[in-house]
Amino acid sequence: MASKKELLVAQKRELEKKEETTIPARIFVPNADIYETKDGLNVVLEMPGVDKNSVDVRVEDNVLKVDGKLDFSKYRGLQPLYTEYNVGHFSRSFRLSGKIDQNKIGAELKDGVLSLVLPLTEKAKPRAIQVN
Amino acid sequence: MIMGFADPFDTLLDLQRSLEATLANDWLQDLTTSRGPFPPINVFQQGDDILAIIELPGVSKSDLQIEAKENSIRIFGKKAVDYPEEASLHRRERVSGEFDRTLSFPVQIEADGIKAEFRDGILAVFLPRAESDKPRNIKIT
Numbered sequence: 001m002a003s004k005k006e007l008l009v010a011q012k013r014e015l016e017k018k019e020e021t022t023i024p025a026r027i028f029v030p031n032a033d034i035y036e037t038k039d040g041l042n043v044v045l046e047m048p049g050v051d052k053n054s055v056d057v058r059v060e061d062n063v064l065k066v067d068g069k070l071d072f073s074k075y076r077g078l079q080p081l082y083t084e085y086n087v088g089h090f091s092r093s094f095r096l097s098g099k100i101d102q103n104k105i106g107a108e109l110k111d112g113v114l115s116l117v118l119p120l121t122e123k124a125k126p127r128a129i130q131v132n
Numbered sequence: 133m134i135m136g137f138a139d140p141f142d143t144l145l146d147l148q149r150s151l152e153a154t155l156a157n158d159w160l161q162d163l164t165t166s167r168g169p170f171p172p173i174n175v176f177q178q179g180d181d182i183l184a185i186i187e188l189p190g191v192s193k194s195d196l197q198i199e200a201k202e203n204s205i206r207i208f209g210k211k212a213v214d215y216p217e218e219a220s221l222h223r224r225e226r227v228s229g230e231f232d233r234t235l236s237f238p239v240q241i242e243a244d245g246i247k248a249e250f251r252d253g254i255l256a257v258f259l260p261r262a263e264s265d266k267p268r269n270i271k272i273t
Contacts, residue, residue, distance in 0.1 A: 007170035007211070007229045034223040035215050042219070046189035046226055048253035078176035078183060083144045085172040085187060112189035112253015 009084070015091050026088030030068065030114075034094075038126060040119035041100065047090045048112035055109055057116065059102050065093045066114065099124035170231045171207070171255075180266060182237060182259040189253035190226065196250065198257065200243045205257060208232040240265035 015027040030045040043064075047055070050068035057066050068090035075087070096102065099120050106117040152169070176183045186207065188196065196209040213228035215221065240262035247258040 007227055007231050009169045009172050010225065010227060031225040032223060033213065033215075033221070033226045035219040035221045037216055037219045041222075044226065046253070048187040048189040051252050075176075078178055080141060080144065080174065081177050081182070082148075082173075082175040083141050084148065084169075084174060086141050086145065087174075109252075111192060111250075112187075 012086060012088075014088075025070075025072070026086060027091050028086075028088050029092050030066070030090045032092065040117060043094065043116040043118065045090075045092065045114045045116070046112060047109075047114055049087070050090060050109070050112065050114075052109050055107070055114060057105070057107050057114075059096065059105065062096045062098075062102075063093050064096050064105070064116075064118070065091070066116070067091050068114070170227070171233065173207075173233070173235060175235070178258075180261045182239070182241070182261065184235065184257040184259065186255040186257070187253065188250075188255050191253070193250050196255065198246075198248055200241065200246050200259075202243075203239065203241050204234055204236040205241075205246070205259065206232070206234045207255070207257075 010031055013029045015029050017027070021027070030047045032046075033042075033044040035042050035044075045066060045068075047068040049070050051071070054069040054071065055067070056069075057064070059065075070087060070089050072087075096118070100118045101121045104119045106119075108115045171186050171188050174185045176185065184205070188211070190213065191209060191211045195212070196207075199206040199208075208231060210230045211228050213226050237259065242260045242262045245258075245260040249256045249258075
């Protein structure tokens, strides 16, 4: 009977690390959307509070790794009264298939959302076959 | 420093989640939209004043509105997640829709002094405590 479906808060998932970290901060897995168009894959990640200069996107051994560092200095001197979410850095990796052209990956950050464009190699693009 | 920062958060979060779980059941209820859980809000004290920090990744500034009244603020708007038409979705974790939340404060807020800043998907609302509400020293004669 609720008139409108309410937006639910996605609980932040903490990253299960393979290595131990040396900095005392939490790392969360950013929420991601992945969709495919005819030109390639698009990966959209939500990293609120991360600015353009603190994002690190790299490809190593066919693994795309995205790191977003949060600036904690803004929280200095603040006394928490009421909290609903935790803050921390962001990190997530994706294994790429051979169909992705790794040299042409594009990235754009806007309003805390990082959009990555992973174009398909020319070989992997769908093509129409002429029938003679 | 950040270690010490994370722990009181956890304790508060756990307590709040269990409290909210008792309220969260909307079975056969026509709730007002002002009690939705989205967006998540953190409230901090900064000296005498209050700072509310809200995570709204992917919301554009033009879709976001804030209203202030006496000792409460209302944050409402919509979050859109768009895909191109011919796209096939592989994974979908981001949520979209309309949201509407009202926060009440136990202190009087100076409505004219409220400042809001939206950057990188984080909304920070600075709420100065009203001068008339601040405690004052009484001189003993």
